[in-house]
Amino acid sequence: MYEVSNTTKLKIIYTSDVHGNAMPILYGTNEQADLGLAKYASIVKRVVRENENVIVLDNGDLIQGTPLMTHYVKEHQGKINPMIEIMNRIGIDASVIGNHEFNFGKKVLHDAITGSNFPWLSANLVNEDGEPYFGKPYIIQTLSNGLKVAVVGVTTHYIPNWESPNHIEGIQFKDALTTLKQWVKLIQEEEQPDVLIASYHGGFERDLDTGEATESLTGENQGYAMCQEINGIDILLTGHQHRMLTGEINGVLVAQPGNNGKMYGNIDIELEQNGTNWTIVKKKAEIKPINAQADEEIMLYMAELESSTQKWLDQPIGYIDGDMTISDPLQARLTKHPFIQFIQEVQMEASGVDISVTALLNNESRGFQSVVTMRDVVSNYMYPNTLTVLELSGKDIKLALEKTAEYFVLDDAGNITVNPTYIEPKPQHYNYDMWEGIHYTINITNPMGSRVEHISYHGSPLKEDGTYHVVLNNYRASGGGNFDMFKNKPVIKEIQKDTAELIHAYFEKYKTIKAEVVPNFQVISS
Incomplete structure (x- = not known):
């Protein structure tokens, strides 16, 4: 008689490069559109309701990019950052620091992080002592059946080539590839997770299929090298380039869900238990549209700021x-x-x-x-x-x-x-x-x-x-x-x-x- 092995499933959904798109609207024309966190909130509620093991992440470039956020920074900074409050209500598990997080200056970013009910991950952005500047480099989630999942975040270290020096004062930008390699090794040795997810606010420097360079190898995007050179990553979530893609490189499942809150990444993992450990037997990534009904609670929360933004825009x-x-x-x-x-x-x-x-x-x-x-x-x-x-x-x-x-x-x-x-x-x-x-x-x-x-x-x-x-x-x-x-x-x-x-x-x-x-x-x- 053969013992039937236990199986379980894990679903990861994530956004990247939302760029301030909270509302389902194109501000240039005021047309309604299938995009934004108000609609995404409805999707997350459904996914969490229908699945036992779910991790919800954001991969950076969250708080800048729309007239809504420009108006918030100019006129309503005394209130909590609306992108943060929406993510709090959605209940995401973590976000990663993106390059555009710095655009409004250190105070706006500091206030956003302080107002977050979730951690911001970036292992390679460090202080003068070499410690992660924004707190946690990674999180561990222990789910049903004892499933242990690690999520480690890194950010493109090319930011000093773009950002105003006073916006990044006191932050050192270590090489994302080298840093991720060190943290993956440490996490695998000390935490021994069943699944290790790397969430990288950066993209791919080479063609996913051929490996041919698609841009100057400046270090801005290192996703391909991460898959090839780092042992122990199961899933690499990416962004920054605003591409929509899924694939597999050297056994690492990769995804990138576009930009402006139009799409989200959906990763399904099937695991089988061997003793006390779980082994991945199947993994699949999809990029799905954000086309649900907008969440009424989020729309009500946003009504006052949205009205103020519209009046400002129409002047x-x-x-x-x-x-x-x-x-x-x-x-x-x-x-x-x-x-x-x-x-x-x-x-x-x-x-x-x-x-x-x-x-x-x-x-x-x-x-x-x-x-x-x-x-x-x-x-x-x-x-x-x-x-x-x-x-x-x-x-x-x-x-x-x-x-x-x-x-x-x-x-x-x-x-x-x-x-x-x-x-x-x-x-x-x-x-x-x-x-x-x-x-x-x-x-x-x-x-x-x-x-x-x-x-x-x-x-x-x-x-x-x-x-x-x-x-x-x-x-x-x-x-x-x-x-x-x-x-x-x-x-x-x-x-x-x-x-x-x-x-x-x-x-x-x-x-x-x-x-x-x-x-x-x-x-x-x-």
Whole structure:
């Protein structure tokens, strides 16, 4: 007679890169949408009701990204962070620190963590003594049948390349791969879990199937190496890249559930008992849509803040004389557009310098119609970037222009199009810069690295050994987007108001803005 072995199941559901999406709404148009934590709350309730062993996690980039959260930080900071309170009500077991958690500064993040009924995990963000800065590096959950599950969190250590230094003061960013390897070894030896989950706010640097590099191996994304080089991980939950994927690498089940609270990761594990231990016999990952009815309790809780946000968004703040709308984002990058001209003017006035750098941040930006509201501002400029003035050499500027020129390639018909590496695996349209205050030509027929021609400043050729003061956002000023030529350059000035505030102030001063351009650059293919 054979002994029938015990079996059990474990379900893990998780979000990543929710980016402030609490409500089922697209703030740019106010259209209802299948997204947000109010809808996700209903899904979690159902999953917990229907399953015995459930772990609910968030993988970071939770508290920033919508007008709702911008308005909360500006006007309602005295109240608990709404994203945190919703997660408290949902009852998540842990969250991981993401890079955008730092965007609003240390106080907002500290208050968010203090208000959380759940731990924030990040083993590789440490204090000067080498201890985890945010408390716990991992948690242990003991579920029914004695099933023991470990969850360890790590964060992309590339954050200092993007974030304002005062927002991350006192935090050391250790290599995520190396740190995770150490903690997995320790957890396996000391805790001996039946299941070990690594939740990594980072993504994949290589193709999951072929192993070929899909980006410069800067260390920003190390998911593939984690699966290949670390023994003892059963599940690797990822994010940061805003991709939707599942797969298996070297026996490690991996997932990534997109962004903005549209999808969630659903991981099912079947286990079989051997003595006192459980062994995984089957594991499967799916990415599922957040398309349930919104939770009434969450909607009621959010009603006051949402109403206040809507009133703020609908305030007319200025007017446009002419056409500042964007119908073709590619064309708006090939030829100077009035909206880009406007942003450059805002940046130059705020900084007091005459060379400015900006980007059309994504392909959903529609520019401004004749009446401009705060909704229009935050829909077009969705990041809480501040401005920095750097002292750059002419050589630095030339290198930066060559880097930005990599955004374009020629298709088979000889037409200028977007380099696929700026679209897959993650759209990076914000990494194509347009410059003001200098004149230049980008010739796509030339090889990369020698595409920029005829750079001039005030009518004279740019001097490689000359020094120039340039205003750009803090992400780019710190080298974000692999603009290494900007790293560690002298900072002349920092403007602490975010760009949306500066745009608002500009309209307050001038009321009506004429849609016009200074045609200082061209992109050609001949």
